Structures are given as C-alpha cells and as structure tokens.
Amino acid sequence: MASPQGSRAPLEFGGPLGAAALMLLLPATMFHLLLVARSGPARLLGPPPYLPGPEVLWSPRLLLLWLTWLGLQAALYLLPARKVAEGLELKDKSRLRYPINGFQALVLTALLVGLAVSAGLPLGALPEVLLPLAFAATLTAFIFSLLLYLKALVAPASALAPGGNSGNPIYDFFLGRELNPRICSFDFKYFCELRPGLIGWVLINLALLMQEAELRGSPSLAMWLVNGFQLLYVGDALWHEEAVLTTMDITHDGFGFMLAFGDLAWVPFTYSLQAQFLLHHPQPLGLPMASVICLIKAVGYYIFRGANSQKNTFRKNPSDPRVAGLETIPTATGRQLLVSGWWGLVRHPNYLGDLIMALAWSLPCGVSHLLPYFYLLYFTALLVHREARDEQQCLQKYGRAWHEYCRRVPYRILPYVY
Numbered sequence: 001m002a003s004p005q006g007s008r009a010p011l012e013f014g015g016p017l018g019a020a021a022l023m024l025l026l027p028a029t030m031f032h033l034l035l036v037a038r039s040g041p042a043r044l045l046g047p048p049p050y051l052p053g054p055e056v057l058w059s060p061r062l063l064l065l066w067l068t069w070l071g072l073q074a075a076l077y078l079l080p081a082r083k084v085a086e087g088l089e090l091k092d093k094s095r096l097r098y099p100i101n102g103f104q105a106l107v108l109t110a111l112l113v114g115l116a117v118s119a120g121l122p123l124g125a126l127p128e129v130l131l132p133l134a135f136a137a138t139l140t141a142f143i144f145s146l147l148l149y150l151k152a153l154v155a156p157a158s159a160l161a162p163g164g165n166s167g168n169p170i171y172d173f174f175l176g177r178e179l180n181p182r183i184c185s186f187d188f189k190y191f192c193e194l195r196p197g198l199i200g201w202v203l204i205n206l207a208l209l210m211q212e213a214e215l216r217g218s219p220s221l222a223m224w225l226v227n228g229f230q231l232l233y234v235g236d237a238l239w240h241e242e243a244v245l246t247t248m249d250i251t252h253d254g255f256g257f258m259l260a261f262g263d264l265a266w267v268p269f270t271y272s273l274q275a276q277f278l279l280h281h282p283q284p285l286g287l288p289m290a291s292v293i294c295l296i297k298a299v300g301y302y303i304f305r306g307a308n309s310q311k312n313t314f315r316k317n318p319s320d321p322r323v324a325g326l327e328t329i330p331t332a333t334g335r336q337l338l339v340s341g342w343w344g345l346v347r348h349p350n351y352l353g354d355l356i357m358a359l360a361w362s363l364p365c366g367v368s369h370l371l372p373y374f375y376l377l378y379f380t381a382l383l384v385h386r387e388a389r390d391e392q393q394c395l396q397k398y399g400r401a402w403h404e405y406c407r408r409v410p411y412r413i414l415p416y417v418y
C-alpha cells in the first residue's frame with residue numbers, strides 16, 4: 001500500500017492553495033475563451049458575452065459522443081503497433097513497454113472521419129456544440145482524476161511519482177500520485193498525452209474549416225495556414241511518439257487532474273482558439289504576408305525538431321554519428337550533457353522553436369485582437385515555469401556538472417535575453 005506521507009518533494013504550483021486555484025481557473029479560462037471567440041468584440045480581457053446555463057453545457061448526447069471518441073482512440077491504441085518501445089528505467093529498475101502506433105491512429109482516424117463525412121456526417125456542425133463538448137471533457141477529466149487518485153491508494157510505493165505525494169489530498173489530486181497508472185498494458189498517461197486531445201484538436205480545426213467553407217464558399221487563406229501548421233505539429237508529435245517517453249510529464253509528473261484536464265480538455269478546446277476566432281472574425285491575408293508567416297513557422301519547426309531530435313538521438317546512443325562529434329560535459333551519474341550544437345545555443349532550444357511556431361499560429365489572425373495571441377502568452381508562461389522546474393530537477397540530478405553547463409550556456413530560452 002502507498003504510504004500516506006509519500007515522498008517529501010518541495011511543493012510546486014503554489015502548494016494546495018495554488019492547486020485549488022488552478023483547478024477552478026483553468027476550466028473557467030477555457031470556457032471564457034470558447035465564449036469570447038464567438039462573440040463580436042472577441043475581447044480576451046473583457047467579460048464573456050453571457051454566462052451559459054446548465055441547459056447549454058449539459059447534453060447527455062454530447063457526453064456519449066465524447067465517450068465514443070475516447071473509446072475509438074482507445075481501440076486504435078490497442079491495435080498491433082509497428083514497434084514497442086521501452087521507457088526510461090524506473091525506481092525498481094524495471095522498464096515499461098509502450099506501443100508506437102500514434103501516427104497510425106491519426107491516419108486511421110482521418111480515414112474513418114473521411115468515410116463518415118462522405119456518408120453524411122455533418123462535421124461542419126461540430127463548432128456549434130463546442131461548449132457542451134468541452135463540458136463533457138471537463139467532467140470526464142474530473143471523474144477520471146478521482147479514479148486515478150483512488151487507484152494510487154492501493155499502488156505500491158515504488159509506483160508513486162516524486163511529487164504529488166505530499167499527503168495533502170487537494171495538492172496530490174491536482175499533481176497526480178501514481179507515475180504510470182496502467183491496467184494491464186494500457187498506459188493511461190501515455191494514451192491521454194498524445195491521442196484523444198491532440199487528434200481531437202486537429203479534428204475541431206478541420207470542422208471549423210469546413211464550417212467556414214459552408215458559410216463563405218471556401219476556407220480563407222488564414223484558416224488554411226492555421227489548420228496546416230497545427231496539423232504539422234500534431235503529425236510531428238505522433239510521428240516522433242517515442243520521444244514523449246523522455247519528457248518530464250512521463251518520467252517525473254504523476255497522472256492527476258493537471259495532466260488529465262490538460263490532455264483531454266485544455267489542448268483540444270483552447271489550442272483550437274485561432275481557428276475558432278477565424279470562423280467568427282475573418283481576416284484578410286495576402287500572399288506576401290502568408291509567405292513571411294510560413295517562413296517563421298519553418299524557422300520555428302527547424303529549431304524545435306532539430307533540438308528535440310538531437311537530444312533524443314544523443315540520449316539513445318551518444319556514439320551515433322549524427323551527435324558523436326558534439327562537445328559534452330561528463331556528470332557524476334555517468335550521463336553526459338551536450339554543450340555544443342542546439343544545446344550549446346541556449347539551455348532549452350526546443351522551447352525557443354516551439355514559441356516561434358506559436359507566433360506563426362497567431363499571426364494569420366492579424367493584429368486587431370489580442371485573443372488569438374492567448375496561446376502565445378499562456379505558452380510563454382508555461383514554458384518559463386516548466387524551464388524553472390526542469391532546472392531544479394537537473395540541478396538535483398547533476399549537481400556541479402549542471403552549474404558548469406549553466407556557466408558555459410548562460411541563456412535559458414532566448415539568446416542574450418533570457
């Protein structure tokens with residue numbers, strides 16, 4: 001049985017009070033964004049146009065639709081995979097195995113949706129039901145997190161995450177107690193991180209594009225760009241699915257409300273904000289400006305993919321010819337830190353690339369409103385906070401070698417600025 005005391009990791013996110021506030025603030029922000037995106041003034045900081053009552057939010061039909069979506073993605077996860085990858089070593093020295101079939105799930109979903117649309121499924125009507133659908137996703141995330149919390153009560157101590165086991169139920173519910181909750185080989189955190197939310201996001205974008213075509217005869221160039229850029233981002237994540245196994249979410253954070261809500265509700269319903277905005281606020285975009293935006297996206301993607309692939313290749317096999325020539329610092333753990341290549345430019349080059357891409361997703365929406373820049377603002381805050389968390393963890397892992405790395409590579413995300 002898990003000890004109620006658990007580990008004594010320092011509290012993050014402002015402790016239990018911060019966790020409670022975030023559990024209210026995050027869903028409230030998501031509903032605010034959904035409401036203002038379709039309102040005339042579309043003011044990020046203004047009040048919502050109206051407060052939806054239970055009759056708008058609650059729909060058993062849409063809850064069923066949402067559960068069917070989760071069921072479909074779970075079924076695709078269980079299909080035979082082209083590869084089974086091993087995760088990092090756990091506390092008990094074992095390694096978990098993960099199916100690598102996320103891209104296959106994306107392609108099969110696209111085929112199924114294509115078939116359903118040609119058989120008459122009104123996908124363009126989806127934007128009309130985003131509010132009740134987001135409510136169903138939020139409700140599911142709460143109930144799911146509660147079940148995960150209860151499951152952790154009977155998990156062995158070795159299965160618990162380093163944080164999320166403070167003994168305070170609110171804090172632990174938010175952060176998540178168990179590191180890799182599973183039933184047989186079905187890994188809930190890995191499944192949620194990459195499948196229903198990410199694929200749901202591109203499906204919502206597509207539905208918004210189709211509705212724009214119905215309303216205005218054809219989708220706008222701005223809508224095409226936003227759809228194309230975000231599809232590339234999701235396709236890339238699923239193509240490089242194995243790389244998620246070394247992210248902080250999988251290796252360090254427990255699975256609780258933060259990730260369950262983030263993966264299942266926040267990602268599909270707030271990351272599609274630019275396309276939601278464009279449906280209700282069409283923006284003129286000429287080819288010269290569109291080309292500049294594509295160039296910004298390409299630069300961001302080049303840095304993001306280059307940095308992530310360089311680190312993953314190096315972590316998998318430091319003698320791989322693609323990384324063997326890079327300069328490194330040895331650490332007491334036996335692992336090395338890269339100090340040249342992308343990781344010699346700043347300490348988080350992948351965040352820099354991700355932020356440049358986020359800018360490219362907002363620019364097609366013009367500069368008349370702040371609302372489509374919400375993602376860029378939120379993402380900057382998330383990555384600055386995430387960088388600080390990672391920095392703490394690396395300092396604990398690598399001690400003096402990390403200090404040396406910080407001396408050699410003084411900037412965190414943006415060269416000469418931060």
Ligand SMILES: NC(=O)C1=CN([C@@H]2O[C@H](COP(=O)(O)OP(=O)(O)OC[C@H]3O[C@@H](n4cnc5c(N)ncnc54)[C@H](OP(=O)(O)O)[C@@H]3O)[C@@H](O)[C@H]2O)C=CC1
Nearest residue numbers: 247248249308311336337338339343350351354386390394
């Ligand atoms: N769109 C979204 O909402 C979000 C996207 N992301 C993206 O996810 C991706 C993964 O991010 P994240 O999991 O935060 O962290 P990273 O992929 O940046 O991984 C950080 C880890 O990399 C290793 N590392 C750090 N410096 C070096 C170095 N110099 N040489 C070798 N290894 C090093 C350390 O782990 P170790 O040494 O143990 O290997 C460290 O803990 C990023 O591209 C990020 O932008 C993240 C959050 C949200």
Ligand SMILES: CC(C)=CCC[C@@H](C)[C@H]1CC=C2C3=C(CC[C@@]21C)[C@@]1(C)CC[C@H](O)C(C)(C)[C@@H]1CC3
Nearest residue numbers: 026193194237244247249258259261262263266267
């Ligand atoms: C504010 C809030 C609800 C916090 C929860 C944060 C989550 C939304 C994000 C934490 C880390 C994430 C990652 C991705 C999506 C957002 C969340 C879940 C990611 C899957 C996006 C695609 C990338 O290519 C990625 C695979 C590197 C990335 C991994 C981290």
